[in-house]
Amino acid sequence: xxxxxxxxxxxxxxxxxxxxxxxxxxxxxxxxxxxxxxxxxxxxxxxxxxxxxxxxxxxxxxxxxxxxxxxxxxxxxxxxxxxxxxxxxxxxxxxxxxxxxxxxxxxxxxxxxxxxxxxxxxxxxxxxxxxxxxxxxxxxxxxxxxxxxxxxxxxxxxxxxxxxxxx
Numbered sequence: 001x002x003x004x005x006x007x008x009x010x011x012x013x014x015x016x017x018x019x020x021x022x023x024x025x026x027x028x029x030x031x032x033x034x035x036x037x038x039x040x041x042x043x044x045x046x047x048x049x050x051x052x053x054x055x056x057x058x059x060x061x062x063x064x065x066x067x068x069x070x071x072x073x074x075x076x077x078x079x080x081x082x083x084x085x086x087x088x089x090x091x092x093x094x095x096x097x098x099x100x101x102x103x104x105x106x107x108x109x110x111x112x113x114x115x116x117x118x119x120x121x122x123x124x125x126x127x128x129x130x131x132x133x134x135x136x137x138x139x140x141x142x143x144x145x146x147x148x149x150x151x152x153x154x155x156x157x158x159x160x161x162x163x164x165x166x167x
Contacts (some may be wrong), residue, residue: 003113006043006052006064013061014043014054020099025134032131038094046094055097055110063106065095067114074152075127075162081150084164089125090118095137111144115167124167129160 006014022033046052046066055063068091075083075091092114097106118126129152130137138161142148146163153159 001109002056003053003110004056005050006047006054008044008047010052010054010061011040011043011047014052014064015040017061017064017096017098018043018094021096024099028133030131030133032134042094051093053110053113055106055113057101057106061098062101063095063097063110065110065114066093067091067117068093069121069123072127074154075129078150078152078162081148081162083127083149083162084147085125085166087125088123089127089164090114090121090123092126092128107140108144111140118167125164126167127162127164129162132159132161 018033018038025032026034043052043064049068051066051068053065053067054061055065069088070091071089072091092111095107095110097110114126118124126146127149128141128146130141141163144165146165149162149164151159152162
């Protein structure tokens with residue numbers, strides 16, 4: 001498998017995977033990634049900023065993620081808890097796996113690659129948030145060693161469960 005930066009020619013495939021996730025959330029009654037988010041403009045901006053990454057299996061894109069080392073303003077305030085580390089951190093956003101390959105551990109492969117990338121940059125903390133109804137993401141996060149830290153609110157006041165892992 002290969003983990004690499006996304007390029008503009010990947011956008012259609014990335015959006016196909018995002019659409020699968022949006023449909024899954026809608027079917028499950030999870031109000032996450034609805035209302036045209038993330039959209040091609042979001043993914044394009046991720047690529048332009050160097051945040052966008054893809055996971056390839058046998059040359060095909062099977063997963064997507066955004067990784068930022070620029071901090072996250074919505075993480076400045078955390079409620080009903082606290083962050084574990086008061087150090088520089090990476091942020092994982094917009095992670096999705098091809099729905100035909102769910103349950104094969106590909107999201108954990110993405111997280112492993114992000115950890116290696118962080119260590120190469122001497123970053124020893126990773127933060128992530130998810131919707132409170134997104135139980136499968138919560139299980140994935142916890143299975144990969146992240147600890148629940150509290151609640152954050154997005155710019156639109158949407159509540160998210162916040163997690164951190166020190167590496």
